[in-house]
Structure formats: structure tokens, C-alpha cells
Amino acid sequence: MRPSILYAMFSPISTLSGVGPRYAKLVENLCGSKIIDLLWHLPVNIIDRRCGVSLSQAQNGQLWTGKVRVIEHVPPKTKKHPYRIVVEDGSEQLILTFFKTYGDSLTKQFPVGGEKIISGKIEIFNGSLQMAHPEYVVDATTPEQMPQVEPVYPLTAGVTNKMMNKLQKQALHCVPKMPEWLDENLLKAQGWSDFNTALCQVHQPQSYADLQPNSSARRRLAYDELLANQLSLAIVRGRLKKQQGRMLQGDGRLKEKLQNMLPFALTNAQKRVIAEIESDLLAPYRMSRLLQGDVGSGKTIVALMTMLNAVECGAQAAIMAPTEILAQQHAETMSELCDEIGVRIALLTGSVKGKARVQLLERLEKGEIDILIGTHALFTENVKFKDLAYIVVDEQHRFGVRQRLNLSEKGQNVDVLVMTATPIPRTLVLTQYGDMEYSKIDELPAGRKPVMTTVMPLTKIHAVVEALQRKLQTGTQAYWVCPLVEESEKIDLSAATERYESLQKIFGNIVGLVHGKMKESEKNAVMEDFKSGKIRLLVSTTVIEVGVNVPAATVMIVEHAERFGLAQLHQLRGRIKRGQEASSCILMYGFPLSEVARARLNIMRQTEDGFLIAEEDLKLRGGGEILGTRQSGFNSFRLADMSQHTDLLLTATKDAALILNQDPNLQSARGEALRTLLYLFERDEMIRTYKAG
Numbered sequence: 198m199r200p201s202i203l204y205a206m207f208s209p210i211s212t213l214s215g216v217g218p219r220y221a222k223l224v225e226n227l228c229g230s231k232i233i234d235l236l237w238h239l240p241v242n243i244i245d246r247r248c249g250v251s252l253s254q255a256q257n258g259q260l261w262t263g264k265v266r267v268i269e270h271v272p273p274k275t276k277k278h279p280y281r282i283v284v285e286d287g288s289e290q291l292i293l294t295f296f297k298t299y300g301d302s303l304t305k306q307f308p309v310g311g312e313k314i315i316s317g318k319i320e321i322f323n324g325s326l327q328m329a330h331p332e333y334v335v336d337a338t339t340p341e342q343m344p345q346v347e348p349v350y351p352l353t354a355g356v357t358n359k360m361m362n363k364l365q366k367q368a369l370h371c372v373p374k375m376p377e378w379l380d381e382n383l384l385k386a387q388g389w390s391d392f393n394t395a396l397c398q399v400h401q402p403q404s405y406a407d408l409q410p411n412s413s414a415r416r417r418l419a420y421d422e423l424l425a426n427q428l429s430l431a432i433v434r435g436r437l438k439k440q441q442g443r444m445l446q447g448d449g450r451l452k453e454k455l456q457n458m459l460p461f462a463l464t465n466a467q468k469r470v471i472a473e474i475e476s477d478l479l480a481p482y483r484m485s486r487l488l489q490g491d492v493g494s495g496k497t498i499v500a501l502m503t504m505l506n507a508v509e510c511g512a513q514a515a516i517m518a519p520t521e522i523l524a525q526q527h528a529e530t531m532s533e534l535c536d537e538i539g540v541r542i543a544l545l546t547g548s549v550k551g552k553a554r555v556q557l558l559e560r561l562e563k564g565e566i567d568i569l570i571g572t573h574a575l576f577t578e579n580v581k582f583k584d585l586a587y588i589v590v591d592e593q594h595r596f597g598v599r600q601r602l603n604l605s606e607k608g609q610n611v612d613v614l615v616m617t618a619t620p621i622p623r624t625l626v627l628t629q630y631g632d633m634e635y636s637k638i639d640e641l642p643a644g645r646k647p648v649m650t651t652v653m654p655l656t657k658i659h660a661v662v663e664a665l666q667r668k669l670q671t672g673t674q675a676y677w678v679c680p681l682v683e684e685s686e687k688i689d690l691s692a693a694t695e696r697y698e699s700l701q702k703i704f705g706n707i708v709g710l711v712h713g714k715m716k717e718s719e720k721n722a723v724m725e726d727f728k729s730g731k732i733r734l735l736v737s738t739t740v741i742e743v744g745v746n747v748p749a750a751t752v753m754i755v756e757h758a759e760r761f762g763l764a765q766l767h768q769l770r771g772r773i774k775r776g777q778e779a780s781s782c783i784l785m786y787g788f789p790l791s792e793v794a795r796a797r798l799n800i801m802r803q804t805e806d807g808f809l810i811a812e813e814d815l816k817l818r819g820g821g822e823i824l825g826t827r828q829s830g831f832n833s834f835r836l837a838d839m840s841q842h843t844d845l846l847l848t849a850t851k852d853a854a855l856i857l858n859q860d861p862n863l864q865s866a867r868g869e870a871l872r873t874l875l876y877l878f879e880r881d882e883m884i885r886t887y888k889a890g
């Protein structure tokens with residue numbers, strides 16, 4: 198249950214005064230639906246109304262603030278003309294101009310002889326100073342009403358900065374005095390103030406320095422957020438660790454057979470990670486390990502080798518892929534090898550139906566299947582294993598944190614290996630998985646040829662099509678990836694369909710189309726044709742992004758590459774790196790090309806090292822949208838910025854471990870406060886998931 202101290206902050210924005218339903222919607226789209234979301238919406242700039250100069254020194258276009266005396270009113274001659282009020286500050290006169298404003302209200306607001314403090318933009322017209330519609334007018338007797346430094350928030354159409362400032366003031370009033378959840382020594386060492394002070398400070402910046410991610414107040418809040426994240430991960434992890442695992446020590450006979458059959462030697466990196474995984478499988482606790490390996494680094498064989506441990510012990514293993522195409526591909530690769538060594542393997546996807554499905558499920562329950570390959574279908578209610586000991590989850594970044602948690606609840610003391618082809622920088626591994634054990638295949642099999650990557654404008658598409666024609670004539674296969682249009686799947690689809698049709702006109706029936714809106718069976722049929730070579734040019738949206746393996750496809754063209762994230766481009770390019778053939782990738786960009794997009798394309802041209810690419814990606818993106826994976830379940834941060842706050846992340850990770858060591862159930866006074874922190878940053882969900890399990 199959410200602590201009652203947080204109720205007000207978690208109320209909807211519409212409870213603030215002056216926020217009707219329509220306005221609430223606008224604000225909601227901008228920052229979120231709750232008051233706390235508003236509070237996490239931080240200023241990006243300031244307007245400084247502290248002004249030292251007199252009117253005689255004021256510059257054209259400058260913001261000017263100061264005390265003036267009203268001299269006279271000049272009503273307009275016609276409706277087209279503005280209403281004018283002449284004022285002066287002792288050094289010079291200034292004409293205030295008002296369009297479409299009634300004289301009545303102005304005579305009240307600016308009585309002749311009266312003194313006002315005004316603020317607005319100065320314009321010089323024919324040598325005289327003017328100010329159209331002052332932004333602020335306050336009485337000279339109440340100078341405190343003039344905002345000195347006004348924070349500027351990211352806005353949206355219909356939400357003005359003035360309104361946003363009003364809302365933020367109200368929102369700050371909803372924040373009760375929070376207990377201190379940070380360690381006293383840390384606070385002292387960092388020179389941080391308490392939470393409430395820090396929150397007020399970030400909303401009342403006094404200088405540009407206050408807006409920087411490294412200002413003291415922002416660092417304090419970023420730390421709070423990181424600590425909440427690391428603590429929740431550590432809690433989940435601690436629970437997993439406590440669970441009993443079984444010791445899977447095989448006799449090595451199957452593994453030896455497999456190794457003798459492989460047409461290649463394992464790389465040193467593969468051997469090392471297999472050993473790391475096996476030491477976990479052997480240990481008496483439940484394994485939960487992350488395996489990272491770039492596209493083509495040979496994760497599949499690592500998965501199979503380690504699954505054989507379970508099979509040698511007479512238990513069962515399962516491998517789960519995010520799509521049917523991938524599950525099928527695993528089944529093909531693995532069954533060739535498994536048939537030879539007498540390991541029984543089966544594929545279960547949504548399209549295995551009727552009698553075949555019933556039979557498969559029976560065999561599974563009787564233990565007549567050693568390794569089951571599948572999609573999420575593996576974990577529907579009626580799928581019962583005789584003795585499931587080990588699960589491998591492939592291409593995990595598609596699943597997301599939530600599903601990962603659900604997954605490990607499936608089998609009692611089942612060891613879990615999560616494999617991902619997204620190279621994740623160390624810092625992000627920490628924020629996504631906590632200090633989960635992880636293994637990294639940092640070496641590609643020998644003999645891989647580099648991919649020649651070229652970057653060119655879309656205007657040269659004809660030349661590209663010509664070059665493609667020559668390539669296709671030599672028997673090469675190619676991918677043509679269509680632009681990603683985030684706002685609309687429909688446009689996305691029509692772009693792909695149009696490209697397909699125009700390429701079909703040129704190349705005839707060797708062109709195929711695959712996209713996310715097709716039925717699994719249709720997709721599979723197209724992929725089959727591509728694998729068999731019947732289709733030689735495959736037009737697609739990004740559905741081919743993950744894991745598809747067609748060694749003869751060595752050319753890739755990406756349209757509007759500037760719309761893709763770095764990680765995504767890297768994944769895509771990985772598709773043509775499978776064989777021994779040299780391959781080429783053409784990244785075509787449209788205009789306008791932003792600085793960041795240009796930098797991304799440059800990185801793609803310069804390196805194929807996924808880890809390097811991921812680091813660069815992080816630098817380019819900062820903390821916001823991590824690796825373009827918001828939709829795929831990565832934790833994202835409101836305040837912490839991964840390009841700036843790495844030191845805080847490392848400290849928070851250590852801090853979290855220490856806290857749980859001393860107070861595993863968060864029962865001390867600080868523990869109580871920390872619970873509030875978890876709720877404050879909405880990291881409670883994860884913990885609840887685990888309590889239920």
C-alpha cells in the first residue's frame with residue numbers, strides 16, 4: 198500500500214485549481230497524469246528579470262524590468278491602432294502599446310501619475326522605446342510580486358509558461374515534509390540538502406548553473422531516483438538468490454558428442470561464458486544470469502551446450518524466443534544437431550494446433566521431450582513439463598522487465614539464463630538488472646568479413662537500385678528495410694507496401710514483403726521463401742530486426758536510416774554478417790538531417806563493435822530514451838541522466854546492497870523512509886510482484 202504521506206502527490210493533476218478536463222489532458226500529455234509527474238517536469242531555462250539598467254541604457258530586443266511612472270494615455274484613433282501609454286523611469290520615456298485592449302481596464306491598471314514595476318521586451322522604433330503588452334505589471338508598493346527569475350518549462354500548445362509556473366507552485370504545496378532516506382554521511386559528503394529543499398530548488402533556479410544536471414539539487418534528486426531503482430532491483434534479486442536451485446551437474450557425454458560434431462571450434466569467449474553459466478547451474482541456488490553477445494557472436498550454441506547439462510541429468514530445458522520466426526529458426530538449427538546426439542527436441546508455438554499440440558503436450562509431460570523450443574506459448578497454463586530445470590530466454594530485450602519477473606516465477610527453482618543481442622553498456626546493465634551476474638561474449642568467430650557500410654542521401658536511390666540489380670544478378674540476396682514511422686503504423690505499412698510494389702516492377706517476382714501486421718503464418722511463409730532463395734530481395738519493416746539468420750543475404754539497404762536509433766541500426770546490420778561472404782550495408786538518409794542523426798550515421802560507418810556503438814548511443818541520447826527501447830520495457834528515468842550521473846549510479850548500487858545487508862526487510866526508521874522512496878518513484882510494483890509470487 199502506498200504510504201499516506203504520498204496521497205496528495207499522487208492525486209490527478211485535475212485536482213489542482215484552474216485545471217479543467219481539457220487543460221488536464223494537455224498537461225497530462227506533456228508530463229503525466231499525477232501531481233508527482235508535474236513535479237518531475239523540470240525547467241529547461243530561466244527568464245532573468247533582475248535588471249540593473251535604466252531605460253536610457255536598454256537595448257533593442259532585450260528583456261527589461263524596472264519601476265516606471267505613468268505620464269499619459271493615448272487612446273487609439275482607429276481600431277487598427279494600438280492603445281498607448283507613455284511612462285518614464287527618470288532617464289527616458291517608454292511607450293507601452295496594447296492591441297485590442299479596452300481603455301477602461303488600462304486606465305484602472307495604469308492611473309496617470311501612478312508607479313508600476315513592469316517587465317517585457319524592449320523595441321526601438323524610430324528612436325523611441327516601446328514595449329508591446331508587458332509580460333508582468335505589478336504595483337510599485339509590492340515589488341515582491343515581480344518574479345525575479347522565472348523558470349521556463351518544456352511546454353506544449355495550449356500550455357503557457359505562466360500557467361505552468363502557477364501549477365508548479367501549487368504542486369510544490371502538495372509535497373509534505375519527507376523523511377530523510379539518504380545516509381547522513383552521504384548527504385554531508387555530497388553537500389546535499391534534504392529532499393523538500395532540493396525539489397523546491399530545482400523548480401526555482403536562480404542561474405543557468407542551477408539548470409545543469411550536475412547542480413547539487415538535481416544530483417540529489419537523481420540519486421533518490423537511482424537509489425529507488427537499484428534498491429528495488431536488489432530486493433527482487435535477493436529474493437531470487439534465496440530460492441533453492443538444483444545442482445545440475447551432467448556427466449558431459451552429450452556435450453562431448455555435440456562438440457565433436459560442430460564444424461567449428463568454439464571461440465575462447467564462448468568457452469568462457471559456458472564455464473560461467475555452468476558454475477551457476479552447479480551451485481545450489483537458483484541461477485539468474487544475463488548473457489550478452491553481439492549479433493552473430495554465437496549465443497545459440499552456448500544456449501544448447503548449457504541446456505545439455507540439464508538433459509544429461511535427466512531433466513528438461515526450454516528456450517523461449519520472442520517471435521515465431523526465431524523459435525522456428527532455433528528449432529531448425531538445434532534439431533539438426535540434437536537428432537545426431539539423440540536428444541529429443543520439439544517446437545511449440547501458437548501455430549502448433551489440434552492433435553499435434555495435444556500429442557506434443559503429452560510427450561512433454563511424460564518427459565519424452567528433452568528440450569522444448571517456443572515463444573510465449575511455452576508458458577501458458579496447460580503446458581506442463583515433467584521436470585523443467587533450466588530456461589533460456591533469447592533476445593530478451595523484447596520481453597521487458599515485467600515479463601522477466603513473471604517468467605522466473607514459472608518453475609520452482611528453475612535456473613534462468615537471459616540472452617540479449619543488444620549490447621548494453623555496463624551502466625545500463627546496472628540500471629536494468631542491478632548487479633545481476635552477467636556474462637559477455639566479446640569476441641566474434643574467426644573469419645568474419647567486415648561489413649562495408651556506406652551512407653548516402655535518398656536522392657541517390659536510383660544509383661542504389663542499379664547497384665542492387667548487379668548484385669542480385671550474381672545470386673546475392675538482399676534486405677530492403679523501410680522507414681520507421683513512429684507515429685503511425687499505418688504510414689509505416691504503406692511506405693513498405695509502396696516500396697515493395699515499385700521494386701517488384703523493377704525486379705519482378707523475386708521480391709517479397711514482410712511486415713509486422715501480417716499473420717505469423719504469412720510471415721513464416723515469406724521467410725521460408727527468402728531462406729530457400731525463391732525470394733531474393735526482401736522488403737520489410739523492422740520485423741527482421743531480431744535474430745533472423747539467412748547466410749546468403751549479404752546486402753542491406755535501409756531507407757531513412759536517420760529515423761532509426763543506433764542500437765536498432767546495429768541490430769539490423771547484424772543480419773548480413775552471418776556468412777563468410779563480405780557484405781555491404783547502405784544507409785540512406787533523408788532531410789532534414791539533425792546533428793544527432795548525422796553523428797549516429799557516422800558511428801555506424803566507423804565501427805561494428807556493438808559495445809562501442811552502445812556507449813556512443815548512450816552519450817548521444819543521454820538519459821532520456823535509452824537505446825530506443827522505451828517500448829520494450831527498459832526502465833527509464835525522470836531525473837537521472839545516464840550520460841551525467843554514472844558516479845551516482847555506482848554509489849546507489851553499493852548503497853542498495855549495504856542497506857539490504859543491514860536491514861533486509863526495511864524495518865528500521867531509515868528502512869521505513871526508504872519504503873516511501875520506493876513508492877515515490879513507483880518502484881513498488883516490482884516488489885509487489887514478488888510478494889505475490
Ligand code: ADP
Binds near residue numbers: 467492498
Ligand atoms: P547470435 O549470437 O546472433 O544468436 P548465432 O548463435 O545465431 O549468433 O550464430 C551465428 C552463426 O555463427 C551461426 O551460423 C553459427 O553456427 C556460427 N557460429 C557460432 N559459433 C561459431 C564459432 N565458434 N565459429 C564459427 N562459427 C560459429
Ligand code: MG
Binds near residue numbers: 496497591744
Ligand atoms: Mg540468436
